[in-house]
Amino acid sequence: MTQAVNRIVWLASEEGIRLASFAAAMPDDPLKRMTALRRLTTADRASAIVEHLTLRRRARQRFPRASSMYFTSTGLDQATVPAVARYHAKLLQGAAAVLDAGCGIGSDLGEIAAFCRVLAVDINEEVIACARLNVANNAEHDIRFLVADVMTMSAHHLSRGGIDALFCDPARRQTADGTTHRVRSASLSSPPLTWLLDAARTFPEVLIKLSPAIPDEELLQFGGTAQFVSYGGQCREALALPNRNHAPFAAVQIFDDGSHEELTALVEAHAGTVSQGNWLYEPDPAAIRAHLVDTLGALTNTHRMVDGIAYLLGEKLVNNPWLTPYRVIEPVACDVRTLRAWQKRHKRRIGVVKSRGATPTPEAMLTRLQDRSLDSSDPVVLVLARGREGVTAVLCEPPTL
Numbered sequence: 001m002t003q004a005v006n007r008i009v010w011l012a013s014e015e016g017i018r019l020a021s022f023a024a025a026m027p028d029d030p031l032k033r034m035t036a037l038r039r040l041t042t043a044d045r046a047s048a049i050v051e052h053l054t055l056r057r058r059a060r061q062r063f064p065r066a067s068s069m070y071f072t073s074t075g076l077d078q079a080t081v082p083a084v085a086r087y088h089a090k091l092l093q094g095a096a097a098v099l100d101a102g103c104g105i106g107s108d109l110g111e112i113a114a115f116c117r118v119l120a121v122d123i124n125e126e127v128i129a130c131a132r133l134n135v136a137n138n139a140e141h142d143i144r145f146l147v148a149d150v151m152t153m154s155a156h157h158l159s160r161g162g163i164d165a166l167f168c169d170p171a172r173r174q175t176a177d178g179t180t181h182r183v184r185s186a187s188l189s190s191p192p193l194t195w196l197l198d199a200a201r202t203f204p205e206v207l208i209k210l211s212p213a214i215p216d217e218e219l220l221q222f223g224g225t226a227q228f229v230s231y232g233g234q235c236r237e238a239l240a241l242p243n244r245n246h247a248p249f250a251a252v253q254i255f256d257d258g259s260h261e262e263l264t265a266l267v268e269a270h271a272g273t274v275s276q277g278n279w280l281y282e283p284d285p286a287a288i289r290a291h292l293v294d295t296l297g298a299l300t301n302t303h304r305m306v307d308g309i310a311y312l313l314g315e316k317l318v319n320n321p322w323l324t325p326y327r328v329i330e331p332v333a334c335d336v337r338t339l340r341a342w343q344k345r346h347k348r349r350i351g352v353v354k355s356r357g358a359t360p361t362p363e364a365m366l367t368r369l370q371d372r373s374l375d376s377s378d379p380v381v382l383v384l385a386r387g388r389e390g391v392t393a394v395l396c397e398p399p400t401l
Helices: 003-011 014-024 030-038 043-059 073-078 082-091 109-113 125-134 155-160 193-200 216-220 285-289 293-300 336-346 362-369
Strands: 097-101 117-122 143-147 165-168 173-176 179-182 205-210 225-231 234-241 249-254 260-264 279-283 312-314 323-332 350-356 380-387 390-397
Touching: 003 014, 003 043, 003 125, 014 030, 014 043, 030 043, 043 073, 073 125, 073 173, 082 109, 082 205, 082 225, 082 234, 082 249, 097 109, 109 117, 109 125, 117 125, 125 143, 165 193, 193 205, 225 285, 234 285, 249 285, 260 293, 279 285, 279 293, 285 293, 293 312, 323 336, 323 380, 336 362, 350 362, 362 380
Parallel strands: 097 117, 097 165, 117 143, 165 205, 225 249, 350 380
Antiparallel strands: 173 179, 205 234, 225 234, 249 260, 279 312, 279 323, 323 390, 380 390
């Protein structure tokens, strides 16, 4: 075993668990934890525990059982939150045996293995060690782990051997000149687009998790449907589903109770534009990414505030899970002096800036508008959208419940 794997194994040992519990009970200060641990163990092991606890703290908001899980930094960054992992498993429920190509720390693995046999493959021994520990509590799982480069394995051989489904979450990070950055194009992922397309043609059921920023032309090469997944108000991923013959693009909202909502395009939907309305709507990011703003406009009798920009205006309050409503206060000039004067006159602070295509950035605009004399309660939302004729600005507020 490599040194990194030995470290994970030791962290899961009785001594590692005991020392981690001791350090976790201390104030969340890495230096103080390190100093205390150095009296009890080696510098390497003390450092491993401090790093381990830091990763668990980062993971708390995403994983309810983070305090008992094992992570690497990169593995955590790419790990799927439980609600979304359960949705992945639902999509693969009809399979008898799944190849999890690039299983990472096992965030999807445990959910998929609840329904079928899984061959879990990853080139990184350390994340495989984490995955083993993260799914170890369920003895009913039928999982075979394999440290290997999946690109050296024959998809056709695996298919003939009984694997009837592929789940793949390609690595989407590259390191150059000592700096690691995320990649958007599947051609730069690992496995790359060419391998993914070949594998997608091999198995009866395929689910490939990709960056939501992947170019449309790459997604369309898979055929079938591409779903953009929303969870917690964020567009988390794009799912290529080559064997599902629905609309090319769809949006899916996932909820913690296990339910989900799907939105697909209406044929020839066109929202049009209007210059004013009583309510402004911000579409869910997954609906925007799936090119479904016009569909939402057609479904809710709302219209774009600016042509080509994903804000909708309507006369009536619409209750739709894909739209966040704001009551329009008034249109304003996109001018800092005018906006500061508005704040003084109405004694209300602009506390949120939302912008599409406009400059400066929301953070920069908030800094320019800051007025410490104003009450921080009851903040106003400033919405900016750049069109052909300049920036349209609207002041609005959330609806009163």
